[in-house]
Amino acid sequence: MSMRKSSLLKILLSLFALNSVSLYLYFSSHPDHNFLHKPQSENRKTLPENHQISQFSVPTSHPKPWPILPSYLPWDQNRNVPFRSCEAYFGNGFNRRFDLLGSAAAFGGSRAASGGWFRCFYSETLRSSICEGGRVRMSPEKIRMSKGGESLDEVIGRGEDEELPAFEAGAFDIDGGGGKEVGKKLVSGESLDEFVPQGAVARHTMRSLIDSMRVVGEKDFECEQWVEEPTLLVTRFEYANLFHTVTDWYSAYVASRVTGLPNRPQLVFVDGHCKAPLEETWKALFSSLRYAKNFSGPVCFRHAVLSPLGYETALFKGLTEDINCHGASAHDLWQNPDDKKTARLSEFGEMIRAAFGFPVDYLAHPRHRGKVESRLSNEQEVFDSLKSWAANHLECKVNLVNGLFAHMPMKEQVRSIQDASVIIGAHGAGLTHIVSATSKTVVLEIISSEYRRPHFALISQWKGLEYHAINLPGSYADPAVVIDRLGRIMRSLGC
Template identity: 25%
Template sequence: MKKYIRIAALIYVIVSVGFALFWMFTGGGKGVKGLVVEGYFYQTDAKPVMQGNHYHSKSKRTTSYTTSTLKRVLPWQWKERNENSYILDIMKGESFCGGNFTGYDGKFAQLTNAIIDPSRGQGRRGGENISEVLNQPEENEYYILQSGYFKLNCKKKIHYNFNSNSHLRQWINVLNTTVENPAYKVTYNSWTIAVKRYEYVNLYHTMTDFYNAFLVSKAFKMQPGNITILWIDGHPSGTLDTTWKTLFGPILRAGYIQQPSMFNHMIWGIMGYDSPLNMHDSKNVPYLEEFRFFFLSRHNIPTKSELNCTKLKIMFLWRRDYVAHPRNPSGSVSRKIKNEKELLDSAMKHFVGDDVFGIQIDKLDMKNQLKLIANVDILIGMHGAGLSHTLFLPKHAGLIELYPTYWSNANTHFKAMARWRNLHYLSWNNIDRTKELANKYTIVDVEAVTGLIGKMKRNICR
């Protein structure tokens, strides 16, 4: 008898669960397709609404999504930090103002209930089409901050030492503390990372900014997609702008802040030049594989690529002229290869069966760049920002870096990336000055590079 009771109970549980799942996936029988996910997504780009004498950004704790987009909604799972990890070291902070200001490692800071007063800042709004601002001086793209641009409710002035060359020294100098609650009209409830960008359309330098934002997001366990990136600069629109939004969340330009605004959770981000990615002599850089996983996943790109030595993907990355920022209206770049077709033809001839191709990758949007890079086995190119994609190559891959005579191989940006990720690395240096042509073109030694590809293939497939 007990046996039948147990069987009946099991059948009841199965039917109940099946009914519950049916109810959830059909929107409670109302014909609404999707899942209701509670507590996983907080809307940050809603228009502020008036509450009493202040404006507040509405947050939605419950939002419906189709099952195809559920993957984007679920919380990012940061890997646990080890006891001796880099983040635990840099998170040894020095607090002031009752904990409303905490400086970390001389590189970044956390501010709670910080006010930005836009009347104390001057500069271009930014975001213009590049054609509208050709030849504008670089200094026009930087915000001038006056005393009181940042405000905190605190009795004493805050004294904290940031690194000597960091713009955060200027920011703390214009941070005013007051015993009275500063007036404000708009509230930003989500995490906000304030960033001053420098070489904002250069992939390498922007990558240092991406990585720095990734680090502080991990340190504070922020939810990607719900992080406001605040640009305190006035740069025009750039090709990498949308990547910020894809990785982290809504973008806010300082020039678009019209009224005094409170930021409940603000981070003054790490300066790009202070990034661990910029320390090329370091033995390692923390969390690089997690950064790769994060970057690819946020673009919905598969993170695994199987090695197939019968058909390697061999990609030449071409540097060609293109207009990227106002100070170079002709779009002229250096370190270009004159004999691209000859290089490509030789590789195709010697590596029959492999997938050999060349591309000017900056003509693609970031997602399509990553689709290619995440499956490339051998990447070949002149030293340049595009080789920052070394960070997203498969774990078994290799980089072949080329240098003209006028560019020193002491520039180890990408050799360091390969070393940090335990990738294979080879290089070629031109030593024949007669092969350097006008407009920064170089005739590359076809035989030498073809030989390096063969050596790299043996290294990868042995």
């Protein structure tokens, strides 16, 4: 039935200047992109009796199960994933394995009873690794950085360098049991180049973390606390910018899937950033959240997973590399695999919506309010014109909502996106939310001359969303042009 005849017409959501954090300012301040920036097994070794008194397990929340996602496809360790295919970029192309310690431990071999284990899975396509290990110890006092997790007003004026980790030798250790590796570094810098290359990241925190790891003997592997549940270790850089935070979310999600975690892992931020509103989604996605420096002494992880940097995801690399992928349904790809198509971003968007408790087919009428810094010089004029157009558009009922994300909780931001049939937005980090849009959503991006970047055209392409753009000669958007383009979109929807 066409939308003219239907009494249940789709919602039109108009989202202008979705986030006050400016991608333009970010990229202009980093012109050269020189940033500071499997089967699994847990070694359940029984602690010696003389350790039982001083060591205890950290109470953790009940691990959250993975939700059922319509776009989910298995994350198998398939060594035949083609180089630079869509699955290699967005899914599990981490198919080159490096066993650095205790290779038999992950499979119940002889080393499982005498120490920890550590291994990495390298992606030739993304040039990065996902690493994991068992019986890994973190010594927070050997990580030089601010405490993290403070309120913003407590840390005004604090420099970025203070918030990023610098690791002393032994900041992370691994139980070597009685093996010959005891007393040595886990891996040399030269060997690190094979699976954690420096790349374009000037301050590669994951590489530095692994470089700090020492193999210690069983008698020296003492811990004040034990974390029994699988734990994801994450370092953030652009922690208050939505686009860059989405790359971190995606990297953490992929790391959890590639390592086959049975439930959503605990999360530890190995950085010293203060609290930010985006933590709401981190807490929704994972089972718990703590900051590394909030632990009072040496803490041991039964199973630790190191998440790659957000800069190493396809979402970021697509800004400088040609990633020729198009969105498709998981059902179609299951029936007819295609190296040029992917359902992974749809799966990830469903994960975000499910993390907040929204059914993936949920539809409602959002209401919200607020004020946000504009990317357009006449944003209010454009919105008022659209409002007038919607009121007089008698062919069908249109619900027009001004989405002002800066003053909305993250859960409401995600709800607004999933409720939208059409998203109109000025170029800005908040448009990254389209990763959570439904498959039939249409995106109309208004791009001023100062903000010509391909972020959201690419995400729309990779998700298979219909995308349109209005490129402005400056920052003024002619309301008549916007209404004309919107009218054409609505007619294509049957309205």
